[in-house]
Amino acid sequence: xxxxxxxxxxxxxxxxxxxxxxxxxxxxxxxxxxxxxxxxxxxxxxxxxxxxxxxxxxxxxxxxxxxxxxxxxxxxxxxxxxxx
Amino acid sequence: xxxxxxxxxxxxxxxxxxxxxxxxxxxxxxxxxxxxxxxxxxxxxxxxxxxxxxxxxxxxxxxxxxxxxxxxxxxxxxxxxxxxxxxxxxxxxxxxxxxxxxxx
Numbered sequence: 001x002x003x004x005x006x007x008x009x010x011x012x013x014x015x016x017x018x019x020x021x022x023x024x025x026x027x028x029x030x031x032x033x034x035x036x037x038x039x040x041x042x043x044x045x046x047x048x049x050x051x052x053x054x055x056x057x058x059x060x061x062x063x064x065x066x067x068x069x070x071x072x073x074x075x076x077x078x079x080x081x082x083x084x
Numbered sequence: 085x086x087x088x089x090x091x092x093x094x095x096x097x098x099x100x101x102x103x104x105x106x107x108x109x110x111x112x113x114x115x116x117x118x119x120x121x122x123x124x125x126x127x128x129x130x131x132x133x134x135x136x137x138x139x140x141x142x143x144x145x146x147x148x149x150x151x152x153x154x155x156x157x158x159x160x161x162x163x164x165x166x167x168x169x170x171x172x173x174x175x176x177x178x179x180x181x182x183x184x185x186x187x188x
Contacts, residue, residue: 001093005134008100012107019110019119027116027173034165035110035123038158039103042131045151049138057150064154068161075172 006046013039030074037067088140095137102130115181116173124166131158 016039019032041064048056077083109122135155139148181187 001096005096005100009103012103015107016110025116025173025178027169027178028119031116031119031123031166031169032110035106035127038127038131038162041154041158042134045135045138045154054147057147057154061150061154061157064157064161068165071165072168075168079172079175
């Protein structure tokens with residue numbers, strides 16, 4: 001069952017990748033990349049359950065944090081032109 | 085098969101459905117303001133459903149507390165990220181889509 005869920009999430013991430021490649025503005029690309037990052041967090045937790053390694057949940061938590069920080073940093077740089 | 089396993093599989097199925105629907109919405113909606121709608125709400129609830137399914141499958145332990153922490157964190161950060169995104173898009177002067185414009 002976990003294998004099937006992981007496969008469906010990879011399929012959804014490939015669907016969203018279309019918007020990353022085609023998206024007319026930079027905001028579409030950032031939005032789609034953020035959505036792919038959220039799916040990746042779920043995927044890492046599912047892989048931890050499939051291989052019965054609970055340590056993968058720490059990696060999922062750190063990945064969620066990096067995903068949020070990256071989105072905010074890109075948007076702030078786009079809006080203000082600097083990061084300090 | 086135990087009852088909790090069946091309930092957890094139900095949650096996982098609902099989460100898969102919501103995530104696929106959010107992906108189709110991100111592809112199909114016409115402009116960035118409407119694409120934020122599936123990405124901000126449906127995606128967040130979909131991942132929360134999958135994590136809740138994993139929590140029910142695992143039972144009460146340290147692992148399920150970690151899963152709960154991830155759920156709370158994404159419930160706070162994902163709408164915040166989309167809110168910052170719509171702020172930036174509005175400040176850049178992006179016009180909303182109107183009927184008759186081409187969908188891209």
